Amino acid sequence: MNELLVGDIGGTNARFALWRDNQLHAVRVLPTADYTSLEQAIQAYLHEQGIARGELAAICLAVAGPVDGDEFQFTNNHWRLSRRAFCDMLQVKQLLLLNDFSAMALGMTRLLPGEFQAVCAGDADPARPALVIGPGTGLGVGSLLHLNQQQWMAVPGEGGHVDLPVGNAREAAIHQQMQSQIGHVSAETVLSGGGLVRLYQAMCALDGVQPVHLSPAEVTEAALAGEPQALAVIEQFCCFLGRVAGNNVLTLGARGGVYIVGGVIPRFAELFLRSGFAASFADKGCMSGYFAGIPVWLVTAEFSGLLGAGVALQQTMSLPRN
Template identity: 65%
Template sequence: MKLALVGDIGGTNARFALWRDEQLEAVQVLATADFEGPEQAIAAYLQSQDLPLGAIGSVCLACAGPVGGDLFRFTNNHWRIDRAAFCQTLQIDRLLMVNDFSAMALGMTRIADHERVQVCPGEAQADRPALVIGAGTGLGVGTLLAQADGNWLVLPGEGGHVDLPIGSPREAELWQVLYRQLGHVRAEDVLSGNGLLVLYRAICELDGKPLQHATPAAISAAGLAGEPVAGEVLEQFSCWLGRVAGNDVLTLGARGGVYIVGGVVPRFAERFLASGFAKSFRDKGCMSHYLHGIPVWLVTAEYPGLTGAGVALQQAPDHSPDAVRESR
């Protein structure tokens, strides 16, 4: 039986692995800038594993953006995929492309207990939706549903573009500054890597403080070192993430739990766990009781998107080369 290959492709890096016996093997990270396209990157990966072209039967790639059809252009790098040319060049039988956050959501079905940290205690209800939300380059939001046949249904959406909620007078003042700077204020404008910088600038403008940091990494480091303004950025970020996640739980009835993913929050995980996230998550007035008992986890797994691509490949119908059980 031929091997399967999975990939999780972002703007800067492409992660590849073999998928065998429902497990990842030989994970490798390649820079997208070093290759003309995914075919060349995968050929290099196969060569590093001493595998000839034709050794791989199926490929599943998690790609940022809506997928479908025979041509896909990546929005955050120079790569493109033509299905027929891709399969011919790499001598594979089928190519499955899935939305990157759909793959991330499916990855939650395979994480181990040691790959997640409890943020809010509770008991997940297996027959109810689970919310997957993650701050990275943007803010991804997806819904995960268990199916009677043992497979999983992913409902991706554009939840990162909802309006940023206001839950306190301080947040109202910050929102006014953000509105002057941005116009329409989306959750993603604050709840993302670059959002840390946007939020920092808004706080400095509101309080008349000088700007001392120019990157999200510098703000995170300063906040962890105890600098008050940068510390407020991390705290307010955590509270706003709690408000957005709580809103999503109410909308979806997501009593199956909440998974916090993405690359931003793990950088200040201890500060996040001690933040006002939980209070803001449950701060829903007369519906606050609904949020009690819903578990929230911070996911620390290294390659959940790759694992999710393997799950997508595993449960896609064999007769359909570009099918995945997700609704767009």
């Protein structure tokens, strides 16, 4: 057999699938806490699929962190990986490690109807970069380039760590409140799961309101239930995301469109779609007209990282060999 295995390794769960006919098959989600090593988790998956060691042609894993060198320490769980030992144990000749947000970006090339919805209407220019940005545990930012009919390139970056942009007096007050507490305020300081709570606490302090919510889920649930303070926090979160996304579009020339990904926004998708995101996105003074016609999509696909790992593996396998 010449099976291809793809994986998307997170802090809590590891997702695995077989890549056949340019599609995912037999997707499984395994808790990382249940396995002492990545190899053990993969062996459990292969056993479930009736695949023996030595029957895999190649593996591609999307992982959080830099992917150079033989040794890899997962930044969000207890696993470690030696490329050489890994390949020897599983009897696989080719292992491709891919930055998790690069995989997420490549996954945008395989979205199906129903897995995304329009936030801002427009026509993407395929000759220009697309921006992929996603609030989750942190704030991921990357770009996607269409090289030719069959090839895409994901370019990772650290755009989540740019300074948090300020567009009005209220945002300046929020920034000052947060800076007095933590020092430097990056975009990720606010635009992440933990950042949502940090924003809630800052806005409560400014408004003289006693904070009662301790987690992102609590803030989100309160907003969905109509609580005014939580609603104001979600609105401000969306506006900050618009400003950061707009800044990245100008920097990249990203007229190929913008994909909003990650686990945070889909939890309050309807509030996001009604928010001030679009206005803040294009609020760039003399350059505001630049944003006319740039499409923005909210992505709700469940396994974009796995899809991207499959795309990366397929592109690698199809390259000519010297």
